[in-house]
Amino acid sequence: MRLGGPAVRSQNTVYALAATLSADTVYRADLLTSLQRMAGNAAVHQALGTGELRPIGVSGKRTPASGLGGAFSVHGTTDATFDGGTGKMLNQKATPSKTCTDCPEGQCMHVTGTLAVSYHVDVVVTMPDVPDGLNACEEAKARQFINATLRDHENDHVRRFKTYNGTKNIPVNITACGESDATSQVQTLHDADEQKRQGDAQALSDAIDPFTKSIDLSDCQK
Numbered sequence: 001m002r003l004g005g006p007a008v009r010s011q012n013t014v015y016a017l018a019a020t021l022s023a024d025t026v027y028r029a030d031l032l033t034s035l036q037r038m039a040g041n042a043a044v045h046q047a048l049g050t051g052e053l054r055p056i057g058v059s060g061k062r063t064p065a066s067g068l069g070g071a072f073s074v075h076g077t078t079d080a081t082f083d084g085g086t087g088k089m090l091n092q093k094a095t096p097s098k099t100c101t102d103c104p105e106g107q108c109m110h111v112t113g114t115l116a117v118s119y120h121v122d123v124v125v126t127m128p129d130v131p132d133g134l135n136a137c138e139e140a141k142a143r144q145f146i147n148a149t150l151r152d153h154e155n156d157h158v159r160r161f162k163t164y165n166g167t168k169n170i171p172v173n174i175t176a177c178g179e180s181d182a183t184s185q186v187q188t189l190h191d192a193d194e195q196k197r198q199g200d201a202q203a204l205s206d207a208i209d210p211f212t213k214s215i216d217l218s219d220c221q222k
C-alpha cells in the first residue's frame with residue numbers, strides 16, 4: 001500500500017538591521033600635503049635667514065563620506081521540503097464483517113493493524129551576501145553578524161523543522177466495504193497525522209520569527 005505525497009512549504013525570514021551612518025568630514029591626504037608644504041615653507045624661510053615666518057593658511061578639502069543614510073537589512077532563508085510520509089500496514093488482519101451499509105455481499109470487512117509512517121524533511125539554508133555600500137568597518141561587522149548571529153538563527157529553524165523527522169505508529173481499526181474503501185480510510189488516517197506533524201514543525205519554526213537584531217556600528221562612525 002502506498003501512502004502520502006510530496007508536500008512543500010517554505011519559510012521566509014526577514015532580518016532588519018538598523019544602521020545609522022553619518023555623513024562625515026574627511027581631511028587626511030590634503031591636510032597632510034598642506035602640513036608638508038607649510039614645513040617646507042618654514043625651511044625655505046629659515047634658509048633665507050629672514051627669521052620670520054609669515055602665517056600660512058592651510059585648509060583641508062571637505063569630502064562627504066559615503067553612507068547609506070538610513071537602514072539596511074539582510075535576509076536569511078530556510079526552506080523545508082516535507083516528504084509527506086511513507087506508511088505501511090504492520091500486523092494487518094482483515095475479517096468478514098456484517099456492519100457495513102449499502103455494501104455488496106462479501107465485501108464488508110473489519111481491518112486492524114498498525115500503520116507505520118516514516119517522515120523526512122529536507123532543509124536548505126540560504127545566507128545573504130554582505131550588503132553593498134558599506135565601508136570596511138561596517139562590512140566587517142555585517143559579515144560577522146551574518147556568519148554568527150544570523151547563521152545561529154537559521155540553524156535554529158533547521159532544528160525546529162527537523163522535528164518532523166521520525167516514525168509514527170498509528171493504530172488502525174476500521175470497517176470498510178471493499179479493498180479500495182479500506183485503503184482510502186487508512187490514507188485518511190495518514191493524511192490527518194501528516195498534516196498535524198507538518199503543522200507542528202512549521203509552528204515551531206514560525207515561533208522564532210520575526211527575528212530583528214541591530215548591529216552596533218557606532219564604532220564605525222569615526
Ligand SMILES: [Zn+2]
Binds near residue numbers: 012013157208
Ligand atoms: Zn527566522
